[in-house]
Amino acid sequence: MRPFAFARADSVERALECRRGEPTGAFVAGGTTLLDLVKLDVMRPARVIDINALPLKDVERLHDDRLRIGALVTNTDLAYHPDVLADHPLLSQAILAGASSQVRNMATVGGNLMQRTRCPYFRDPTAACNKREPGSGCDALTGVNRMHAVLGGSDRCVAVHPSDMCVALAAIGATLSLQGPNGEREVDVADFHRLPGATPHLEHELGDELIVAVTLAPPLKPLGAAYVKLRDRASYEFALASAGAMLSLDEDLIGEQRLPLGGVATKPWRCHAAEALLAGKRADTAAFEEAADLALADAAPLAHNAFKIPLARQAIVRALRDAARAHREDDT
């Protein structure tokens, strides 16, 4: 394993200072992505800065009912937090659908936002990958691309965004607090991850900054939520296709609706057109199927992943059906 310098930061200012002038400097929180990729020689930090001593481990309810989550809150603690279970069930379900108990105990909210793709060509330093090495090409386009994206890809990159948590954040709506040398700024989670386009190595909006908090939008109430994740094995596996659904019903008519997808796109994918179509419709299978077809209308399969389109369609229909059911059960 490649050597690196190490610093332990006791304040956000100190952490930023340790990173200054070190373009390959890496913050470590849980380390589950970073150390995995350092071992594979995919990430090559000259310095690793341990941020675990920073005071970013609280979950706080703000006066306007938003939940401000410190970037170092672990995935486990967030998934089981009473306010998350009560008000943001989709977030809890999505987190618990990801990784293993051990990894969730280590992984943090900030780290989850920063996790890297599982594309095997990205993870192999001998393969061509525009994300890892800009301009080197993309072996996935002509290689084994069963796991790759059918939405949001480009002729440079079709790597899937791996996060379940971020799919839930896309549905709920959240603001990321980014602290840099010149102070703190806020970025909408929907704008944080970038599409690959011609620059797949530029994955997010983070500059010379540290994610310090994620603030969830006020909860939708009443609400039914469901996260459906389809994968090669029933647990501890990344999604082939996942769908998160949040619905509120008035009688049987759909009011609020959110429909993000995971496992099929190059970033956490919100289906705005399908959501608009659902508004005011009766919550039945016909409407859910129509929404699913619209959500996937632009899906572009590669040689080996056309199966993801009907798979995602089923995930959407099931997630919407389960969300509607959860709403009705909650209502009675």
Place this chain on the structure above:
Amino acid sequence: MLETHDHSPEATVPVRLTLNGAPVTVEVAPNAILLDVLRERLGLTGTKKGCDHGQCGACTVHVDGRAMNACLRLAVMCEGQAITTIEGLAEGDRLHPVQQAFLDHDAFQCGYCSPGQIMSAVALLEDPRVAGDVCTVREAMSGNLCRCGAYQNILAAIQDARLRLHGQEGDEA
């Protein structure tokens, strides 16, 4: 220029741990992985190296009471933390109830994954947020692979250990 708590790649960093209940200080390189330090520096070879990438769970230890993959953690990140390994579960010659249950239920073949399985099982049985039904236990244990396929007996051992520890039966789900 290096400042306090700032270490070059060649430097060694002192790390103070509470290891299986006893205070230990070990000097490690910044890139030393907890798993390797436990096995090669501290002589605790019960924790196993399987995939070395967080995918198999053979290296599971408790860090401040939480099950974690020792292969994905820098030793320097553990400053001040309490680490429990498989060697720290028994009390003298008396096995931990989960260890005893693994023996009683023949919950292994080759045994290579057993330390990790047992550490995960102990953690989940101590975590009141993890429900006791079989489906939940399977899910909570999914970070530990057993290539021999002793899963049925592992599950039986865990549910039996639950009875021994808490006196409550897991639901048959």
